Amino acid sequence: MPGVVLVGAQWGDEGKGKATDLLGSRVDYVVKFNGGNNAGHTVVIGNEKYALHLLPSGILSPxxxxxxxxxxVVDLEVLFQELDAISARGVDTSRLLVSGSAHIIAPYHRTVDKVTERFLGKRRIGTTGRGIGPAYADKINRVGIRMWDLFDEKILRAKVEGALDQKNHLLVKIYNRRAITVDETVEELLKYADRVRPMVADTSVELNKALDAGRTVLFEAGQATMLDIDHGTYPFVTSSSATAGGAVTGSGIGPTRVDSVIGVIKAYTTRVGEGPFPTELFDDKGEFLRKSGGEYGVTTGRPRRCGWYDAVIARYAARINGLTDLVLTKLDILTGMEKVPVCVAYDVDGVRHDEMPTDQTAFHHAKPIYEQFDGWWEDISHARTFEELPVNAQRYVRALEEMSGTRISAIGVGPARDQIIPIHDLIHPR
Known part of the structure; x- marks a missing residue:
């Protein structure tokens, strides 16, 4: 049975939680391999809506x-807040495993994140202020704290001291903030040690054994391709590998264990935070997409920036991730539009670009070249087969499939668990 990677093919918020939930009954493991509580998945089951931030969506599947x-990177306070919240709603959380090699977001990471963003002013990145970037920076700088360290107070204290030696100089001398003490940080982290201990494991061994035994493992990305630290719209990106390659390094499995890569993509485009966005709308149509699509951040509540579908980015995501399938979400939101534009290429200073320019300056100056498609007025929320969609909706989907270079294997027509049109099997061996 296959290893399946699920990634966002735009700037996030594409509906990865819905896609993961769609596959949930057919998989044995669901692995979150990057990010932290700086993004969210919304999953609707019956009349219940669940907003997950740090937890893998698979926790909702029996x-x-x-x-x-x-x-x-794990914020322990957030981890247990989420576990307690969904446990109170009757969800069994006892199966959760946490890698002992996952890094911990310490209180000083959150502090540094917030003061740094304020200090940057107009040059800010648009982070969520949850300490994600500083925690990853410490990981790369080799002064991070891992889950294993919670169980050896001597090592934990030594690592906190090493990290604060530098950060307190920054906080006090540059940002005019008070110094953070080693004792308060160690005390804060240790209060979670006993509770998290039963969950912590060598998850690389667990996952490889599962694949050897023929189990199906789904690797779900936080954030999305265009926010990837290497392949996104740098520097307006997240601090981790949100593309398919991150599934390998972020979970401890080899690349030959991956059989298929599913990209989740909206029928239009959104992004949160700063940075270039070629198809962004600033008119009543953008506001229509925002209100009709409920485009507000699951984690932050921030209004999302909205724009038309960008086939250039879809092709880029297909190439970077090696996509085998696309799940197209929120097609229903476009109902009622006379014309639906799609960006098919960019104009950069008079030169047409059919592929995404990775040069930051060129991408900032990219202007969309649109192709117009006829819209539809029929309610599609009850459609459960492709043939039940209006003809113009079918044409729109087929055009996106051709321009994006990847087959569309499922279509979302509403937020509920069953509001999905399956076209091709999403779980398939190479």
């Missing part, structure tokens, strides 16, 4: 083992 991989 029998599935949810895993927080080594590529994730």
């Amino acid at each position: 029998g599935v083992i949810p895993v927080i991989g080594n590529g994730v």
Whole structure:
């Protein structure tokens, strides 16, 4: 049975939680391999809506083992807030595994994140202020704290001292903030040690054994392709690998264990935070997409920037991730539009670009070249087969498939669990 990677093909908020939930009954493990609580998945089951931030979506599927991989940074307070919240609603959380090699977001990471963004002013990145970037920076600088360290107070204290030696100089001398003490930080972290201990494991061994035994493992990305630290719209990106390659490094499995890569993409485009966005709308149509699509951040509540579908970015995501399938979400939001534009290429200073320019300056100056498609007025929320869609909606989907270079294997026509049109099987071996 295959290893399946699920990634966002735009700037996030594409509906990855819905896609993961769609596959949930057919997989044995769901692994979050990057990011932290700086993004969210919304999953609707019956009349219940769940907003997950740090936890893998698979925690909502009975029998599935949810895993927080080594590529994730973990805020322990948020972890237990989420576990307590969904446990109170009757969800069994006892199966959760957390990699001992996952790094911990310490209180000083949150402090540094917030003061740094304020200091940057107009040059700010648009972070969520949850300490994600500083935690990853410490990981790369080799002064980070891992889950294993919670169980050896001597090592934990030494690592906190090493980290604060530098950060207190920054906080006091540059940002005019008070110094953070080693004792308060160690005390804060240790209060979670006993509770998290039963969850912590060598998840790389667990996942490889599962694949050897023929189990199906789904690796779900936080954020999305255009926010990837290497392949996104740098520097307006997240601090981790949100593309398919991140599934390998972020979970401890080899690249030959991956059989398929599913990209989740909206029928239009959104992004949160700063940075270039070629198809962004500033008129009543953008506001219509925002209100009709409920385009407000799951984690932050921030209004999302909205724009038309960008086939250039879709092709880029297909190439970077090696996509085998696309799940197209929120097609229903476009109902009622006379014309639906799609960006098919960019104009950069008079030169046509059919592929995304990775040069920051060129991408900032990219202007969309649109192709117009006829819209539809029929309610599509009850459609469960492709043939039940209006002809113009079918044409729109087929055009996106051709321009994006990847087959569309499922279409979302509403927020509920069953509001999906399956076209091709999403779980398939190479």
